[in-house]
Amino acid sequence: MINYSVDADGIATIEWDMQAHEQNTLNDESIAAFGAAVERALADPAVRGVLIASAKKDFVASADLQRWLRAADAEQVYRRMLDWHRLLRRMETSGKPVAAAMNGTALWGGLELALACHYRVAADDPKAGFGFPEVSVGLLPGGGGTQRAARLIGVEAAASLLTAGKVLRAGEAMKVGLIDEVVAPGQERAAARAWLREEGKAQQPWDREGFAIPGGLPHAAPESARPHAASHRILACIHEGSRTDIDTALEIEARHFAALAVSDEAKNMVRTLYIAMNEAKRLGARPANVPAGRFSRIGVLGAGMMGSAIAYIAAQAGLQVVLVDVDQAAAERGKDYARQTMAKLVEKGRMSSEQRQAVLDRIGATADFADLGGCELVVEAVFEDRAVKAEATRKAEAALGPDAIFASNTSTLPITGLAAASRRPQNFIGLHFFSPVDRMPLVEIIAGKLTSEATLARAMDFVKLLGKTPVVVGDGRGFYTSRVLRVYLAEAAALLEEGVSAELIENASLIAGMPIGPLTLIDDVSLELMAKFARQDRADLGPEYRESALDRVATRMVESLGRPGRKAGKGFYDYLADGRRQLWPGLAEHFPLRAQQPTVDEVVERLILIQSVEAARCMQDGVVKRPQDADVAAVLGWGYPSLRGGPIGWIHTMGVPEFVAACDRLAVCAGPRFAPPPLLREMAQRGEAFYP
DSSP states (O other): OEEEEEOTTSEEEEEEOOTTSSSOEEOHHHHHHHHHHHHHHHHOTTOOEEEEEESSSSSSOEEOHHHHHHOOOHHHHHHHHHHHHHHHHHHHTSSSOEEEEEOSOBOTTHHHHHHTSSEEEEEOOTTOOEEOGGGGGTOOOTTTHHHHHHHHHOHHHHHHHHHHTOEEOHHHHHHHTSOSEEEOTTOHHHHHHHHHHHTOOOOOGGGSTTOOOTTOOOSSOOOOOTTOHHHHHHHHHHHHHTTSOHHHHHHHHHHHHHHHHTSHHHHHHIIIIIIIHHHHHTTTTSOTTOOOOOOSEEEEEOOSHHHHHHHHHHHHTTOEEEEEOSSHHHHHHHHHHHHHHHHHHHHTTSSOHHHHHHHHHTEEEESOGGGGTTOSEEEEOOOSOHHHHHHHHHHHHTTSOTTOEEEEOOSSSOHHHHGGGOSOGGGEEEEEEOSSTTTOOEEEEEEOTTOOHHHHHHHHHHHHHTTOEEEEEEOSTTTTHHHHHHHHHHHHHHHHHTTOOHHHHHHHHHHHTOSSOHHHHHHHHOHHHHHHHHHHHHHHHGGGOOOOHHHHHHHIIIIITOOOBGGGTBSSEEEOTTSOEEEOTTHHHHSOOOSSOOOHHHHHHHHHHHHHHHHHHHHHTTSOOOHHHHHHHHHHHHOOOGGGTSHHHHHHHHOHHHHHHHHHHHHHHTOGGGOOOHHHHHHHHHTOOSOO
């Protein structure tokens, strides 16, 4: 794990080189090995300086978050963190100068390790990042990051950097004061050695007499940042630690870290945002023994909002794109989406004019389906109508080779049914992109009954090529994301029908951790579209159709009240000329308020638990086979609060028996839709959990 050598100048090189890991990772074994190397260097009288470096392409860029997922004893975590602090303090107070030569990314404790060195050199690699991303998984930098950063760059700058989890480039990190020197790639060790030989001051600023934190102390205690406990504790660490000596400050940090490490919030975020998300990005569910899919030319059918954006991101990924619509003018308008989007990037300096033109040159707008010849994959993004999609399928397949994949970007229509129009249903698959396509990271991949494993594997490769995160789900009406999202929105509509104030519904969802209120989301998506879905469901399902509160409310808002949503300037909200919006005063007239309003907690419980109930039904129905897929898709797809871990993760957090009991209670007072599926009752009886 650690290579050790001493050169003729008396400089000991401690080189991180974890052979069993893709990246150098801070874990119990590597910390022990590193500590032994540090003690060896400090004890050797022939060593006059220490260089810390990496044999891998990055410095120390990963952490063993599994150990914090397993952590249950806060006192034990506290003691382990104190051991790490003692090692770093031993290194920086030994009297021997220590320099870090960072050839690449330093994250997840890697930068904290560097801050404990007396001098920090970084390679000017545009792909390398430096920062403290721990807040993104509900933790704080526990290796001294909150204290050393504040003492180096000031309280305000450190608080802003750490609570945002921002990752900086080398030049930015030097500008704010976290790095001392930036050099050309490959020169970082030479620069660090030169400093050790020629200057080598073996004392940190905070260990010098008369040291004062740049910019002074914080003026007031931080306000609570719930439901984001990590942000609040980071601010508390900086506030409390900056008022005392470094050693006491590190103990304060260790206590705050330990409290977070054993919290449900951190465990949920580590499990979903780090472990499950990384597995999804690595295509952990990809069928094995299928050669990697190679793509150079794809087609997109439909140059509307979705098709235009899909064409744009595919061209950005380096693919030649054939964008097809009913006539040339419509196809050209679709290409304009890429043109206008990139014009803004050029204006902001995030893209050159040459890069913009290169992307545009890769998009060919056409009305001729014959131009799809040679495409390895086609994404159909036409109107959400079976007949329209069937016609597009037949026309496209007439021009495609026998191995080409046909993917439908449908959000609700079952793939097996759409594949009936295909001559090659084994090559037919669903790719459900989310709007806005260029910003939303998730693609829901839906395999029909006849979709081959080779098609599934190659479709996953394509999604990864686009820089998106794929989650594989089973076929069925609404698949997974649309199905659960509609149930959540229907619960908001049910609350409105019951006389709960719109303000309470909206604010409760925000307090629960949702990114926007459900009524806002319905307006944004379109009440008119929701009413259309209700009509389509009624026609498709016949006697099996069960009207939901969302169906009733959307139909009433559109057909009786003439309020189709944000696009028309009026829905649940009125949209003002200055860009502001306000809840429509007429809501209280048409949905009269009940005298006794529920508490915020009662509304939060209904809005959150109904999502978990439906997600569990999806698992029981085989639409989602793995809990981690359900949770990742929820967080990325509709902004489910990551601090709860996902709708299945929240069942796990509550405990299956406790969740079943809560649902049984709600089924009585709110309606039978809350009745837990048999899957959960059986798990509760057997004492099973979704996660270890």
